Amino acid sequence: ASNDEGLTVTLRPPCVVGDKVEDIDTPALVVDLDKMERNMDKMTEFMKEFPSCKLRPHAKSHKCPAIARMQIQRGAVGVCVQKVTEAEAMVNGGIKDVLVTNEIYGKTKLKRLASLASKARIGVCVDSIENLRQVSAAAKDQQTNIDVLVEVNLKMYRCGVEPDEVVPLVLLAKELPNITFVGLQCYAGRNQHIRESAMRSFASHDAMDIAKIAIKNLSDAGIECKYVTGAGTGTFKYEGGIGVLDEFQCGSYIFMDVDYCRNIGDDGKQFFEFEQSLFVLSTVHSLQGGSMARAILDAGIKAIGADSGPPEVYPWKDLVYFFGGDEHGIIVPPGPYKLGEKVYLIPGHCDPCVNLYDWIVGIRNNVVETIWPVSGRGPGI
Ligand code: PLP
Ligand code: MN
Numbered sequence: 001a002s003n004d005e006g007l008t009v010t011l012r013p014p015c016v017v018g019d020k021v022e023d024i025d026t027p028a029l030v031v032d033l034d035k036m037e038r039n040m041d042k043m044t045e046f047m048k049e050f051p052s053c054k055l056r057p058h059a060k061s062h063k064c065p066a067i068a069r070m071q072i073q074r075g076a077v078g079v080c081v082q083k084v085t086e087a088e089a090m091v092n093g094g095i096k097d098v099l100v101t102n103e104i105y106g107k108t109k110l111k112r113l114a115s116l117a118s119k120a121r122i123g124v125c126v127d128s129i130e131n132l133r134q135v136s137a138a139a140k141d142q143q144t145n146i147d148v149l150v151e152v153n154l155k156m157y158r159c160g161v162e163p164d165e166v167v168p169l170v171l172l173a174k175e176l177p178n179i180t181f182v183g184l185q186c187y188a189g190r191n192q193h194i195r196e197s198a199m200r201s202f203a204s205h206d207a208m209d210i211a212k213i214a215i216k217n218l219s220d221a222g223i224e225c226k227y228v229t230g231a232g233t234g235t236f237k238y239e240g241g242i243g244v245l246d247e248f249q250c251g252s253y254i255f256m257d258v259d260y261c262r263n264i265g266d267d268g269k270q271f272f273e274f275e276q277s278l279f280v281l282s283t284v285h286s287l288q289g290g291s292m293a294r295a296i297l298d299a300g301i302k303a304i305g306a307d308s309g310p311p312e313v314y315p316w317k318d319l320v321y322f323f324g325g326d327e328h329g330i331i332v333p334p335g336p337y338k339l340g341e342k343v344y345l346i347p348g349h350c351d352p353c354v355n356l357y358d359w360i361v362g363i364r365n366n367v368v369e370t371i372w373p374v375s376g377r378g379p380g381i
Contacts, residue, residue: 014026016368018367027303030363031255031360032363039253043250049237052243053240056248058080061351062254066370067254068090079099093375098123101229103151110135110138114139115144117142122147123149125148127161145178147180150184151185154187155207160185166184171223184227185229186245188203188239195263197265204239231250232248232251234271252351255354257347258308258347276314280304280345296329297321297324300323300326311329311347312345313345
């Protein structure tokens with residue numbers, strides 16, 4: 001792209017394939033490919049416990065078609081996205097089945113969404129008559145079809161209608177042209193991060209009880225609901241056992257982060273069913289000794305994201321990272337680090353962290369194996 005001064009702005013990757021980790025310019029977003037692939041394989045194993053459920057991983061975690069393709073190779077039926085920009089990135093990257101697990105409001109965005117429906121199956125959530133009419137009109141304009149799901153509020157109080165408001169919306173969806181009612185979006189967001197596993201399980205039952213009311217209301221009205229989708233990394237094991245969901249939308253399992261690993265697993269230990277594979281790689285660019293010994297890093301709030309607290313220093317859990325400002329991180333004590341040394345940081349929350357980067361650097365055995373563009377990054381216009 002060129003700016004007004006005629007300067008060419010290139011999105012320069014921080015390394016080239018074959019570089020050693022020491023050669024990667026920082027801050028850089030790095031994924032340990034062995035760990036990420038093990039997480040994907042582990043999820044494939046988990047899915048065998050739920051033979052009637054399919055996996056549709058959430059691509060908002062990686063925003064990267066290459067990773068989506070790896071998930072589909074391992075049996076995922078398609079991906080979820082949250083934004084039209086993410087849907088565009090996925091379809092342009094060859095993904096043939098994309099579900100927008102969100103409401104998309106307004107002509108401009110819906111025109112773009114509808115234009116993708118000639119290249120892939122596109123589904124979208126709705127929770128109002130006005131929006132449903134918009135989706136239908138946009139699909140009709142482009143002479144295409146969009147699948148619609150009615151989103152149900154599972155007492156999470158984000159988007160979604162109450163169970164007794166589902167039937168009228170579905171009846172209208174069945175009347176309007178160029179859309180197909182396919183099922184219900186039943187995702188219980190806040191339950192993912194309930195710390196105790198028993199409490200996550202109880203909350204999952206409560207959430208699915210609400211979904212069951214919506215399904216019964218439909219069947220009482222003579223409408224069969226064949227497809228209910230929901231669940232994330234924190235709840236799929238519990239919701240999957242209840243028998244309501246046909247599909248899981250887990251996203252974070254491929255990367256994990258500090259916050260997810262604060263969940264407690266069924267064994268009463270920290271939730272490490274999946275491995276932390278994602279890191280912000282940074283460099284010690286100042287090392288100060290004496291009574292206030294510390295290592296100062298080139299990765300601060302702007303390189304990591306701060307909504308779930310500071311990152312952890314890998315593999316030295318006893319070293320504490322403090323945000324030192326927009327562009328600084330401070331490690332106290334400085335531990336084994338030397339000036340110029342690379343430091344691996346595990347982000348507090350993987351999704352917003354990935355969104356800060358143009359590239360994901362895939363490493364294996366300390367060598368750069370691949371550099372993927374984060375094609376769907378940005379606030380998601
Ligand atoms: N589905 C929806 C609708 C979401 O909003 C999210 C994440 O917030 C997910 C799935 C994925 O959840 P997780 O990253 O916890 O696996
Ligand atoms: Mn998240």
